[in-house]
Amino acid sequence: MRRPTIKDVAERAKVSLKTVSRVINNEPSVMQGTRARVLHAIAELDYEPDQSARNLRSxxxxxxxxxxxxxxxxxxxxxxxxxxxxxxxxxxxxxxxxxxxxxxxxxxxxxxxxxxxxxxxxxxxxxxxxxxxxxxxxxxxxxxxxxxxxxxxxxxxxxxxxxxxDRDAAYEITEHLIQLGHQRIGFLWGGLAHRSSTERYAGYEQALKDYGISVDKHLIVPGDYTFDDGFRGARRLLALREPPTAIFGSNDEIAAGVLAAAKSAGMNVPYDLSIAGFEDSPFSKQSWPPLTTAKQAxxxxxxxxxxxxxxxxxxxxxxxxxxxxxxxxxxxQLVVRGSSAPVRPRSERPERLERTDPNP
Missing domain, CATH: 3.40.50.2300 (Response regulator)
Known part of the structure; x- marks a missing residue:
């Protein structure tokens, strides 16, 4: 049930809000009959004055x-x-x-x-x-x-x-990668408990659909908003028979993990793999190359x-x-940095990683 408010007390006692406030604060300017009506209304409604407001006034x-x-x-x-x-x-x-x-x-x-x-x-x-x-x-x-x-x-x-x-910003990031020529764009989720992760995936998915690119479930990996999950997710994607040419991490920590995985495989970012993150955290500026991302302020x-x-x-x-x-x-807002570039022709791409996950 809704807690009774000072307005409820005023209506029950047929007085103004200021009068109820004066009674609650024990001010002497209230007539005894009026005070009694207000106190009776407070008791009937089981009203508890807002201590926060009273402290602020004092x-x-x-x-x-x-x-x-x-x-x-x-x-x-x-x-x-x-x-x-x-x-x-x-x-x-x-x-x-x-x-x-x-x-x-x-x-x-x-x-x-x-x-x-x-x-x-x-x-x-x-x-x-x-x-x-x-x-x-x-x-x-x-x-x-x-x-x-x-x-x-x-x-x-x-x-x-x-x-x-988050949805509109994720759409813009994905659109940026598509306009660079990328068709196979991996997506690494953040924590499912956070609606931001769902919204970022929705933006990614909608951009693919709007550009006529089918959503490939093999390019979508669950995880959390951590560097380690970014590294593991990227290793899984890069081990596919047809690995992505770009990966969108749901935040910059994930994207930094992707960057570490790409470098550990000897890949040249952004020419072998484009990477984008989200939030514009220190990870995005301190990485090399610095990460394309969405500045979240x-x-x-x-x-x-x-x-x-x-x-x-x-x-x-x-x-x-x-x-x-x-x-x-x-x-x-989209921030384009050195981790994203036009897709390379297939003949110039590096060989894929050796498969490390039996169910990528």
């Missing part, structure tokens, strides 16, 4: 939490820096809380984290932010949150979010999520009729 220092479960350290560092920047510019503190996103008791853990640390709210990252059962459970317990999610458009589901159009995305959370908290605290904060979308 000037108590405020802290928000950042919750994550992601194997990519560069991504997490970017998210942390973005949220921290928003906290510094608004005078908020930050607590960082890594979790196991598969835990069946995650909702209870996060509610306890919020209560124990007296947090004003949470910035929730994927994959937790994309679990609507978890989001709804937290909201029902009064936890204020803003989500960072992968989506092509604003979901308009009643929960504040910053959404990232992770810090800016996280900073905007924290700003949305803080703006909502301040509205709840100071505005009797707060207006919903506006969700914001980001579209990663």
């Amino acid at each position: 000037g108590t220092p405020f802290v928000i939490g950042l919750v994550y479960d992601n194997p990519n350290p560069y991504h997490i560092i970017g998210v942390q820096n973005g949220v921290l920047a928003a906290c510094r510019e608004t005078g908020f503190g930050l607590q960082i809380h890594p979790v196991d996103s598969t835990s069946p008791l995650l909702a209870e853990e996060l509610v306890e984290f919020v209560q124990r640390s007296r947090l004003a709210g949470l910035v929730l990252t994927a994959p937790m932010s994309e679990r609507m059962d978890l989001v709804n459970a937290l909201a029902a317990r009064g936890v204020k949150l803003v989500r960072i999610i992968a989506a092509t458009e604003d979901p308009q589901d009643g929960h504040a979010c910053v959404y990232v159009d 992770t810090e800016d995305i996280a900073k905007q999520a924290a700003r949305l959370l803080i703006a909502g908290l301040r509205q709840d605290a100071y505005d009797d009729n707060p207006t919903p904060v506006h969700n914001q979308g980001f579209v990663p």
